[in-house]
Amino acid sequence: MTQNVFAENYADRAAGFRPSPVRSVWDVSTAPGMISLAGGNPDLHGLPLEQLALAAQRLIGEQGLDSLQYGSGAGLPELREAVTAIMAYSGVQASADDVLITPGSQMGLELVTAMFCNPGDVILAEAPTYVGAISTFVGLEAEVCHVECDDDGLIPEELEARITHLKAEGRAVKFLYTIPNFNNPSGVRLAQDRRERIARICANAGVIVVEDDPYGLISFDGQVTPAIRSFDSNVIYLGSMSKIFSPGIRVGWVLAPADVRARLQLLSEAMVIHPSILSQYLALEYLTAFDWRATLARSIERYRERASALLESLSRSEGVLPAGSTWTKARGGFFVWATLPQGYSADELFELAVEEGVVFIPGSAFFADGSGSRSLRLSFSLESPEAIREGMRRLARASRRLTPRYELVSG
Amino acid sequence: MTQNVFAENYADRAAGFRPSPVRSVWDVSTAPGMISLAGGNPDLHGLPLEQLALAAQRLIGEQGLDSLQYGSGAGLPELREAVTAIMAYSGVQASADDVLITPGSQMGLELVTAMFCNPGDVILAEAPTYVGAISTFVGLEAEVCHVECDDDGLIPEELEARITHLKAEGRAVKFLYTIPNFNNPSGVRLAQDRRERIARICANAGVIVVEDDPYGLISFDGQVTPAIRSFDSNVIYLGSMSKIFSPGIRVGWVLAPADVRARLQLLSEAMVIHPSILSQYLALEYLTAFDWRATLARSIERYRERASALLESLSRSEGVLPAGSTWTKARGGFFVWATLPQGYSADELFELAVEEGVVFIPGSAFFADGSGSRSLRLSFSLESPEAIREGMRRLARASRRLTPRYELVSG
Structure with a gap:
């Protein structure tokens, strides 16, 4: 009996936990000589590490009794204030009181999903969507229904039709999960004229909008499109320090109406007590004592060059892909x-x-329903333009060895 | 309709989230002049802050591309190894492969509970038990059944009888949650001869043991009692850096058999991706480059003096309490x-x-069933002996103003 004490006792939800395809590729991608177009890691080479190191030294040497001690479940008040300034770039007017700091925005999504979804409830998401969000949703036994997208992002008519259809079936549609800016994995930006419309469709249908926006400021043309949250203060907005500063410190946030924020805080305290105080202070320091916008602008320029290298390779006349x-x-x-x-x-x-x-992430990882088998996510954030070009040459060699399976085609 | 988009959509579990009584007391306890016997904060004054500050400087200045970047979902391999050495002091022989680093042991408990408990499942816990554990269990809609304790901790016969009774009622008893060492809030240490017996009772009944051990090394007589895990490798053991180093960095761990550890890691990745890398490196540095045992010994001596001050005040002939x-x-x-x-x-x-x-935590916070109304938790970890004595004088004044409500007594 002792041998099976675990097997007999797993909760129903345990059946849904599968290894993340991204994490599996991670092991392969770190092999010597491998070029990785797989990870979503930001390039940290532009960070002012020496000055940050001195800041960390002060945070512990002079404030250690505070930065190493327990703190507020809502997060540092000054950091809650500082992130409202980040959101202002996306047209979001927010009060620091409505911000909950979380140990990464992944935890923010976990909190929101746990707060609203019973097992079997429906979450709408772009087709394709963030693999980590699928893990969160599946872990909480919610059902993901994908909504069709085009080059301008989520298609409002498809969204409206899907909600109508699901409601007619008696399904509880709890929220739309959307990454409107440079979607992971599609890279697509939701057109500005669709944003207010999507907010209205959801509000009219009683469906919450959860806007996940880690990439909003990583815009190659410098234009930052107003967030969906800027059109409707009931939109729950997830922010992150991971792409504009550091993913390793695990600092993100949730912006939600006061009553929702208060409930999310109780849940956060039950799960993690509070995010790392040291991480929060370091994030605060970066946002207030450094010219982080200038550093980010230089990073964005690097990302733009890398994207160009990748897109130019894809467009070569001989072709990288079939x-x-x-x-x-x-x-x-x-x-x-x-x-x-x-x-x-x-x-x-x-x-x-x-x-x-060369490695990438196969597309089926980004669908909850098994589709995406012909697609791939190519990341350009971490490798140099030269490495990307070499990676694409390798991908071209792999493509030429690929044989179409016509027998599998029905149409 | 927009006004009610949230009210209409909360999940069933949202009803269970109540403000933590400990957190509510927190606000009161920070008022000027207030003496707090409420918090469970460790005293950080003994930490070698200047050297830690230099370590943090190096971790970012020389290793920033690593310490600020994404990392492993299981935690830093070196830290997983280092914590096995901590557990060895409690007689636990563990492989680093079976360790999952978590953003605090609170998250470890969340992961274990989510992995094993469906709504309505039963968790056994000491009477009284950790208020944060109750929050986690209630948040996941598990039912907490308290088991009677005496001055030697959990009573094995009571545990066995309770399991038999609950199983006869057809209840799914998933695990025993226990804090065997200097229990929060009771301060009681489970007698050594009860430990193996409790492990055997649970194994025979197919009930998992979850052993939460943040205080094991904080022993005034220097004796560290072997962990329950040392008698049964199927025990899931939760460890924490919060009381032996820093709670603010949020680093804890779960030790579990390989298959369980692997599943818990998937769930952890879905919830938080991974714990703060910077926090993990700092914890690793503290455990490997500092004489942390000597620092802890000095802290323990301070805690012992404070406990003495509190207990002596309680025992004064004129009496602090009725x-x-x-x-x-x-x-x-x-x-x-x-x-x-x-x-x-x-x-x-x-x-x-x-x-x-003067503030303390009223006892009902530590019960899931509304009992504990005559009890109080007095913490001695953070105030000086002088402040504790003054706090107890204030408590004595409050006690003298207290009137017994005989009309409420039935027996």
């Missing part, structure tokens, strides 16, 4: 989303690509 | 648990105590 493949044109963020013609498998391409020395 | 009150004799940890005679209310004493300038 003829008939399509891909998104990243204007910000970290990703390009490519789709192979009918009959091709991105999983097969992945196996060949690893042999050639 | 005649007939009882209290535990802390031999480690941070807490003394006192119980007033029949007819007295600790909530009423709390109100009077605040007026007199």
Whole structure:
């Protein structure tokens, strides 16, 4: 009996936990000589590490009794204030009282999902969507329904039709989860004229909007599109320090109406007590004592060059991917989303690509329903333009070894 | 409709989230001049802050591209190894592979509870138990059943009888949650001869043991009792850096058999991706480059002096608490648990105590079933012996204003 004490006792939700495809690729991607177009890691080379190191020294040497001690469940008041200034760049007018600091925005999404979703409830999400969000939703036994997108992002008519259809079936549609800016994995930015419309569709249908915006400021043309939250103060907005500063410190936030924020804080305290105080102080220091916007602008310029290298390679006349493949044109963020013609498998391409020395994430990771098997996410955030070009040459060699499976094509 | 978009959409579990009584007392306890016997904060004055500050400087200045970047979901391999050495002091032989680093052991408990408990499942816990654990259990809609304790901790016969009774009722008893060493809030240490017996009772009944051990090393006599985990490798063990180093960095761990650890890691990745890398490196540095045992020994000596000051005050002939009150004799940890005679209310004493300038946590916070109304948790970890003696004089004044409510006594 002792042997099976665990097997007998797992909760129903345990069945949903599967290894993350991104994390599995992680191991492969760190092999010597491998070029990784897989990870979503920001490039940290532009950070003023020496000055940050001195700041960390002060935070412990002079404030250690505070920065190493327990703190507020809502987060440092000064940091809650500082992140409102970040959101202002996206047209969001927010009160620091409505901000909850979380140990990364992944935890923010966990809190929101746990707060609103019973098992079997429906969450709407872009097709494709963030793999980590799918993990959160599946872990809480919610059902993900994807909504069709085009080059301008989520299609409002599709969203409205999907809500109507699901409600007619008696389903509890709790919220729309959307990454409107330079979506992970598609790289697409939701057109400005669709934002207010999507907010209105959801409000009219009694569906909450959860706007996840880690990439909003990573815009290659310098234009920051107003957040959906700027059109409707009931939108729950998730922010992150991961792409504009550091993912390793795990600092993100949730902006929500006061009553919702208060409830989320209670749940956060039950889960983690509070986020790392040291991390919060370091984030605060970075936002207030450094010219972080200038540093970010230089990083964005690097991301832009890398995106160009990737897109130029994809467009070469000889072709990196099989003829008939399509891909998104990243204007910000970290990703390009490519789709192979009918009959091709991105999983097969992945196996060949690893042999050639380049990795990406196969597209099915970004769908909860098993689709995406012809697509791939190509990340350009971490490798140099030269490495990206070499990676694309390797991908081209892998592509040429790929055989279409016409027998699998029905149409 | 927009106004009610949240009210209409809360999940069932949202009803269970109540403000933590400890957090509410927090606000009162920070008032000027207030003496706090409420918090469970460790005393950080003994930490080598200047050297730690230099370590933090190096971690960012020389390793910033690593310490500020994404990392492993399981935690830093070196830290997973380092914490096995901490557990060895409690007689636990563990492999680093079976360790999952978490952003605080609160998150470890969240992961374990989510992994094993469906709504309505039963968790056994000491009477009284950690208020934060109750929040976690209630948040996941598990039901807490308290098991009677005496001065030697959890009573094995009571545990066995309770399991038998609950199983006869058809209840799913998933795990025993226990803080065997210097229990929060009771301060009691589980007798060594009960440990193996409790492990066997649970194993025979197919009930998992979750051993939460933040205070194991905070032993005033220097004796560290072997952990329950040392008698049964199926025990899930929760460890924490909060009381032996820093709570603010949020670093804890779960030790669990390999298959369980792997599943918990997937859930952890879905919730937080990974704990702060900077925090993990700082914890690793503290455990490997500092004589942390000597620093801890000095802190323990301070805690011992404070516990003595508190216990001596309680034992004065004129009495701090009403005649007939009882209290535990802390031999480690941070807490003394006192119980007033029949007819007295600790909530009423709390109100009077605040007026007199001293705070504690009323006992009902530490029960899921509404009991504990005559008890109070007195923490001695943070105030000086002088402040504790003054606090106890204030508590004595509050006690003298307390009126027994004989009309409420039935027996």
